[in-house]
Amino acid sequence: SQQGEEDPQALSIQEGENATMNCSYKTSINNLQWYRQNSGRGLVHLILIRSNEREKHSGRLRVTLDTSKKSSSLLITASRAADTASYFCASDSNYQLIWGAGTKLIIKP
Amino acid sequence: KAGVTQTPRYLIKTRGQQVTLSCSPISGHRSVSWYQQTPGQGLQFLFEYFSETQRNKGNFPGRFSGRQFSNSRSEMNVSTLELGDSALYLCASSWGILAGVNEQFFGPGTRLTVL
Numbered sequence: 001s002q003q004g005e006e007d008p009q010a011l012s013i014q015e016g017e018n019a020t021m022n023c024s025y026k027t028s029i030n031n032l033q034w035y036r037q038n039s040g041r042g043l044v045h046l047i048l049i050r051s052n053e054r055e056k057h058s059g060r061l062r063v064t065l066d067t068s069k070k071s072s073s074l075l076i077t078a079s080r081a082a083d084t085a086s087y088f089c090a091s092d093s094n095y096q097l098i099w100g101a102g103t104k105l106i107i108k109p
Numbered sequence: 110k111a112g113v114t115q116t117p118r119y120l121i122k123t124r125g126q127q128v129t130l131s132c133s134p135i136s137g138h139r140s141v142s143w144y145q146q147t148p149g150q151g152l153q154f155l156f157e158y159f160s161e162t163q164r165n166k167g168n169f170p171g172r173f174s175g176r177q178f179s180n181s182r183s184e185m186n187v188s189t190l191e192l193g194d195s196a197l198y199l200c201a202s203s204w205g206i207l208a209g210v211n212e213q214f215f216g217p218g219t220r221l222t223v224l
Contacts, residue, residue, distance in 0.1 A: 045213060100151075
């Protein structure tokens with residue numbers, strides 16, 4: 001399988017807490033992207049970080065990229081019930097996205 | 110601006126049949142990509158079209174094919190369906206003009222069930 005790896009597979013936290021998800025990939029990349037998928041809104045792009053960037057912020061999201069370790073992390077701060085979803089990393093390798101298996105995030109009220 | 114639309118949303122076919130799925134991208138987007146999502150294999154890239162040309166292809170058998178029209182609308186065809194082709198097929202559009210894979214805007218998907 002070409003899949004990247006994500007951990008944890010599942011994460012359950014209280015509303016207001018921070019959530020961190022990790023992603024590893026196998027080959028050199030142009031960029032790495034994070035997506036969210038839930039039944040209501042489908043698959044939605046969250047953030048893109050290029051291979052020459054180390055950190056990027058978007059609202060409550062912070063993404064880091066370590067190309068030497070071929071890994072990335074997504075931090076969601078001050079979680080909300082609406083953040084309940086599956087989160088996927090996708091690495092752009094040879095102009096195609098290689099997807100991680102996803103982290104299922106549950107926010108408890 | 111209207112989002113990516115896919116038709117049909119649900120489809121039931123039997124083994125050996127063929128199927129055609131349709132995707133209309135966001136207006137102005139010239140790149141359309143197709144993905145297969147299954148519980149076992151996750152999300153996998155099928156192919157990408159840009160300006161009516163297949164620009165990239167994933168690791169799927171030749172039974173999976175696609176095309177893109179001059180208005181950027183795209184179709185995906187699967188011939189000789191197998192049980193393992195049951196999946197959610199997602200279409201995504203993007204500008205497709207920046208280096209690397211651009212931000213993808215996904216449609217709601219077509220849920221294909223092969224009996």
